[in-house]
Every structure is written in structure tokens, then in C-alpha cells.
Amino acid sequence: MALIEIENLSVNFSSPDGQVQAVRDVSLALEEGQSLGIVGESGSGKSVSLMALLRLLPEQSATINANKLMLDGVNMLACPRQELAKVRGKVASLVFQDPMASFDPLFKIGDQLTETVLTHFDVSSSEALIRVEKMLDRVEMPDSKRVINSYPHQLSGGMLQRAMIAMALVCEPKVLIADEPTTALDVTVQAQILQLIGDLQQETGMGLIMITHDLGVVAETVDNIVVMYGGKVMEQTSVFDLFDTPRHPYSKALLESIPGQLPGKRKLKEIPGQSPNPLSPPAGCPFHFRCENADQSCIDQMPPLTRWDQTNATACLKVAS
Ligand SMILES: Nc1ncnc2c1ncn2[C@@H]1O[C@H](COP(=O)(O)OP(=O)(O)O)[C@@H](O)[C@H]1O
């Protein structure tokens, strides 16, 4: 059974300037044990798509429309508000860019982790602490005894991110949703954390969604990729195919922007032009402003997402079928 099924999801926010069309007609799915990367530059609708699935968006301003919004068989569109936390806690755990925001600065790390276990499992405090210690070992936390007795501000960024991954995994979720989990870390620590997430996913068989603006981050951590731009899905593919034969012009541009991807080239290649304004997105392809191949047809109509096979689909009028 699919763990996550999102079909034709659109999300608007009401703002003083009008309706922000953050996500437009997005479909994606995740099977049990699969790993999926969602990539695209900042503002493309990656986080909002997953926050909509988990119903974590502000209800006063966000309008969610979808044909399907299923999490582990639960219809998240119809799920009563008091049930939501239970469903989320049982199925999905989140890891964010800024672990400092996820921990309460006034409580020790060990107490916060133990509290999480006690909320989700019917165990004693001492059993909860044993689970926490085991989990800190599994995330290869250095000096875990000290960490348990530390306040968040006493840990380095990398250690805090490990603590946050431990907090996410201690609930034994079916899927881990990591939203830019390493963006705030330096490159060496970034690589260690990605390796850790990849290893834990293999070990536990949980599903993984890795949201990032950086293709380099997903290259070694996930199997499949959804490329988003301007609130829409541009391409669905496997990591191998994306790096081997990217089809969509935006995917190609993203690949070229990875540092070190081209020999001798250290500077990021900038994609010329601006992203579309989400207050009045274009009727046609959102990438047409910046695409070398675009012509009038790309301005007039949004290309349908054309499926090539089970894993590959591309939304581009200029990619030959
Ligand atoms: N709470 C909100 N209110 C209004 N607009 C929002 C809100 N959250 C996100 N947006 C807008 O939605 C669009 C998509 O945002 P987001 O999904 O966060 O992008 P990203 O791909 O970087 O994760 C952006 O234009 C952003 O400004």
C-alpha cells in the first residue's frame, strides 16, 4: 500500500496582495520503504506540499484542494483536527533545517527526548530513557551521556541535528520527512548527517522524503526524485536517470548548478531570469521565462506531465516523445 498519495494538490494562501498560488496541481506518491527526493529552488512549493499533507498549514490563510491526500490510508482532507496529531505522530516524523527551533531552550535534550517517547508509547520513564540512550547511539551521537544532560544551546549544530533525528526516529515512524535537514550545517557535517539518514533508512526500512534545493544532497540518499518549479512538478524520475539523462530543461539547469559537477568549474552557474510571481503565475510553463528552448506554445499552455514509464514523467512541450 502507498504510504503517501497526493493527487492534484493545490494550495493557496490569502495575503493582503491577493492569493499566493504556492502549489499547483501536484501529484506524488511514496510506497513503504521507498525514498523520494523533492528538489527545486527556494519558493517552488516543496515544503508547502508536505505541510499540506500533514495539515500543518495555518487554517486561517491556507486553502487546500486535492483529489487525494492520503497518509498511510488516512484521508488527511477529512481527518478531524483532534485526530491529526495522532495520525502524524504514528506515521510521519519531521526533521527541519533549524533544530534549535524544534527544541525547547529551557529543557535538557534528554528530558525532551524522553518526553517524546512517553507521549507515543506506554512505557515507564526508565524504559523511555533506555530507548533514548539506544537511539542516541544509533545516530552516533558523540558523548551521549553529556548530551542527555545538556541544554540545546550547549550543543553544536551537527550534534543538535543528530539529536533532532533521534527525536524523529524514537517514535518509529513509517516515514521520515526531512526538510532541508543539512542546509544550516557545514559541508563535512552535512555529508555525515546525510550518510546517517541514508543508513537509518536502509536499516529500519522506513520511507524517506528528502526536501532540498540542492541536487547534491539527494544524489546519494534517495532512489526517486520529483523536480518542482513555480509550484508545479516539472519532472519525476529516478536519481540515476536524472544525473544520466535529465530531460527537463530546468532539471538540466539544476544539475549544472551543482558545484564541482563540471570539471574546472567551481562557481555556480546561475539560471538567468526570475522565478514566476506566485501571485499571478503564468498560464503556460512557469520555466518559460528562463528556458532557452521556449517558444510561443510554452507561453500559451502548461505542458501536461507526460509519462514515459513507471518512474519517469516530464512536463515539457519541447522534450520529444
Ligand atoms: N504561510 C504562508 N503564507 C503565504 N505564503 C506562503 C506561506 N508559506 C509559504 N508561502 C509561499 O508559498 C510559496 C512556496 O513556498 P515553500 O513551499 O516554502 O517553498 P520551498 O520550495 O522553498 O519549500 C512561496 O512563494 C512562499 O512565499
Ligand SMILES: [Mg+2]
Ligand atoms: Mg522549504
